[in-house]
Amino acid sequence: MRILEWIWLAIQVAIGYNLVFPVLLLLIYGIRKAVKGRAAVNAQAGLLDYGIIVTAYEYTAQLPAVVGSLLQLRYERYHIYVVADKCDISNLHFPTDKVSLLRPEQVLGSNTRSHFYAIRRFVRPHSHLTIIDSDNLTDPDYLHELNAYFAQGYEAVQGVREAKNLDTTYACLDAARDIYYHFYDGKVLFGAGSSATLAGSGMAFTTALYEKVLGHLDVTGAGFDKVLQEGIVSRGYRIAFAEKAIVYDEKTTGSDQLVKQRARWINTWFKYFGYGFKILFKGITRFSMNQILFGLVLLRPPLFIFLLLSVAFMLVNVLIAPVLALAWLGALVVFVLGFYISLKSSPTDPKIYQSLVNIPKFMFYQLTALLNARRANKISVATRQENKTQG
Numbered sequence: 001m002r003i004l005e006w007i008w009l010a011i012q013v014a015i016g017y018n019l020v021f022p023v024l025l026l027l028i029y030g031i032r033k034a035v036k037g038r039a040a041v042n043a044q045a046g047l048l049d050y051g052i053i054v055t056a057y058e059y060t061a062q063l064p065a066v067v068g069s070l071l072q073l074r075y076e077r078y079h080i081y082v083v084a085d086k087c088d089i090s091n092l093h094f095p096t097d098k099v100s101l102l103r104p105e106q107v108l109g110s111n112t113r114s115h116f117y118a119i120r121r122f123v124r125p126h127s128h129l130t131i132i133d134s135d136n137l138t139d140p141d142y143l144h145e146l147n148a149y150f151a152q153g154y155e156a157v158q159g160v161r162e163a164k165n166l167d168t169t170y171a172c173l174d175a176a177r178d179i180y181y182h183f184y185d186g187k188v189l190f191g192a193g194s195s196a197t198l199a200g201s202g203m204a205f206t207t208a209l210y211e212k213v214l215g216h217l218d219v220t221g222a223g224f225d226k227v228l229q230e231g232i233v234s235r236g237y238r239i240a241f242a243e244k245a246i247v248y249d250e251k252t253t254g255s256d257q258l259v260k261q262r263a264r265w266i267n268t269w270f271k272y273f274g275y276g277f278k279i280l281f282k283g284i285t286r287f288s289m290n291q292i293l294f295g296l297v298l299l300r301p302p303l304f305i306f307l308l309l310s311v312a313f314m315l316v317n318v319l320i321a322p323v324l325a326l327a328w329l330g331a332l333v334v335f336v337l338g339f340y341i342s343l344k345s346s347p348t349d350p351k352i353y354q355s356l357v358n359i360p361k362f363m364f365y366q367l368t369a370l371l372n373a374r375r376a377n378k379i380s381v382a383t384r385q386e387n388k389t390q391g
Contacts, residue, residue, distance in 0.1 A: 012313050012324070018306045019331040021296065022184045023338045028293075029191040048147055050078040051126035051207065055114040056134035060087045062250075067094055069137040078143060079126070081118035085109065112219045119207065130204035135250040137164060145245035146204045152240070155209045156195075156232050158186060159202040159245030163349075170258050171251035172355035173362045176343065177303065178249075179352070183342035185297060186241040194293035195233050196241035198225040201249070209237070223268035230275040233294050234282060255365050262302075262369035269302055270373065276300075304366040307335075 054066055063082060070080050080099045084092070086107045094101055102121060108114050115131065128150065132138065139145075142159065149157045160182055163175035185197040203225075213231035214224075232239055252258045280295025282288070300306065314328035343352070 012328075015301075015306050015309050015313065016328065016331050018300050019310055019335040021300070022188070022342075023334055025184060025188050025192050025293070026338065026341070028193070029188045032193060033191060046147070046151065047075070047077045048128050048143075048150060049124070049126045050075075050143055050204070051118065051122050051129040052078055052080045052132060053115055053118045053129055054080065054082045054132045054134055055085065055111055056082065056087055057085045057109070057114075058087060059134070060084060060089065060092060062135045063092060066132065066134060066136060067099060070132070071095070071098060072140055073138060073143055074140045075143040079123055081121065083108075083114040083118050085114055110218070110220045111224045112214055112217070115210075116215070119211070126207055128204055129207050129210060131201055132247065133201040133249065135164070136161075136201055137248040139244075139246040139248075142245050142247065145242050149240040149242050150204075150206070154240040155206040155237055156239040157204050157242050157245065158196040158198055158239055159204070159242050159247060160186070161199055161202045161247055161249040163251050164248035165251055165253070166349055166351045168253045169355050169358045170255065170362070171253050172349075172352045173358060174251040174258075175349075176352045176356065178251075179346045179348060180303075180339055180342045182243075183346055184338075187243055189293060189297060190239070190241035192293060193289040194297075195229070195237075195239035195290055197294075197297060198229040198239065200225045202245065202247035204245075205232075221268075221271075222264045223272055226268060226272040226275065229294075230272070230279065230298075233279055233291060236286075236288070236290075238290050258362075258365050259369045259372060262366050263372040266302055266366075266370055266373040273299060273301075302366070304363045305370070308363065308367075310335075 052070055054063070054070075056063055063084070067080060067082065070078075078098075080094075082092075082094070082099060082101050084101065084103045086109075087103060089101060089103050092101055100118075100121065100123065102118060104114075104117055108117060115129075119129070128146075130143070130146065146157050146159065161178060163171065163178070166172050166175060181197070181199075187196075190196045209232065210228075213228055213235070217227065219227050229239060252261055276295045276298030278295070279291050279298060283291025283293075283295055301309075310328060310332060314325050314332070317325035317328060
């Protein structure tokens with residue numbers, strides 16, 4: 001009986017620490033910042049040569065706007081590669097001196113296959129590459145902001161994906177979630193001495209590192225960014241976070257789209273969360289703060305899962321262990337406070353605050369997505385244009 005009690009307690013600790021872990025990270029970040037001071041970032045670093053890879057699958061409607069945005073970059077040394085996989089490109093026309101429009105003869109059906117299809121057709125040996133989704137718009141200084149971190153010696157950098165649209169409640173809640181993750185899994189995690197998690201787009205690497213990590217693999221389905229970040233951090237590299245390297249990302253607008261997108265993301269977490277144990281163990285054996293913190297973050301379930309489990313554990317403990325119920329309540333309050341801090345520390349549109357009352361409905365649809373997670377890759381193949389790959 002005693003063993004069962006310890007197992008019950010261990011399960012609660014495994015879930016409950018996720019409520020307070022972001023605030024603990026914030027404390028580590030604050031201490032490091034106070035001890036080391038604010039590092040100056042030189043945004044005027046030398047001009048690197050970028051291959052900008054834009055991947056599209058079946059849908060091309062937004063590509064002219066995407067490419068048009070990239071052509072407005074205040075930068076000289078770059079070339080754009082549009083990989084239009086299984087697309088009709090008869091109506092796509094771009095200036096050939098800056099843009100290569102590539103349509104594979106055979107369907108690739110994979111982000112990384114599209115990336116390497118472009119890499120093998122680089123018009124010159126670009127030292128760096130950056131990956132952009134087929135609906136992303138870029139800030140004119142995007143590449144300059146990336147340069148500042150490459151100039152410091154980093155070989156992988158994640159930028160910020162801000163909301164391009166806040167026209168529905170779901171889009172606002174999707175944006176709120178992104179703000180939370182960018183703050184804690186990007187700015188704070190990197191500032192605490194670890195690595196920013198990858199988001200699937202708005203990210204850049206030295207071409208050599210990208211080829212070293214993924215060149216020998218054939219990653220299919222959602223989650224290539226999970227494989228990529230594991231390969232980078234396991235090798236001892238850090239992924240920098242560039243909070244001013246901004247791409248504008250299309251947010252989920254409808255419930256059906258939300259369910260399909262989240263089912264895909266949930267499926268991806270279950271498929272790859274084991275990487276967290278691998279990286280955590282490496283970090284412990286190597287005394288690497290980068291790997292220890294990153295491994296712990298990868299083990300965290302999706303937000304709605306550990307929040308619902310936390311509430312369930314609190315209610316159960318009201319009946320069997322009231323003191324533990326109070327501990328759960330305190331941890332939930334800490335989480336809410338941490339979530340509020342992330343919104344207040346970021347440029348958050350008032351619409352996003354107003355949308356927060358609809359979180360219960362948002363979580364209901366994510367529960368529906370959980371039920372569809374096992375067949376996520378099958379139901380989402382034809383909706384890759386609207387359903388983003390998430391890091």
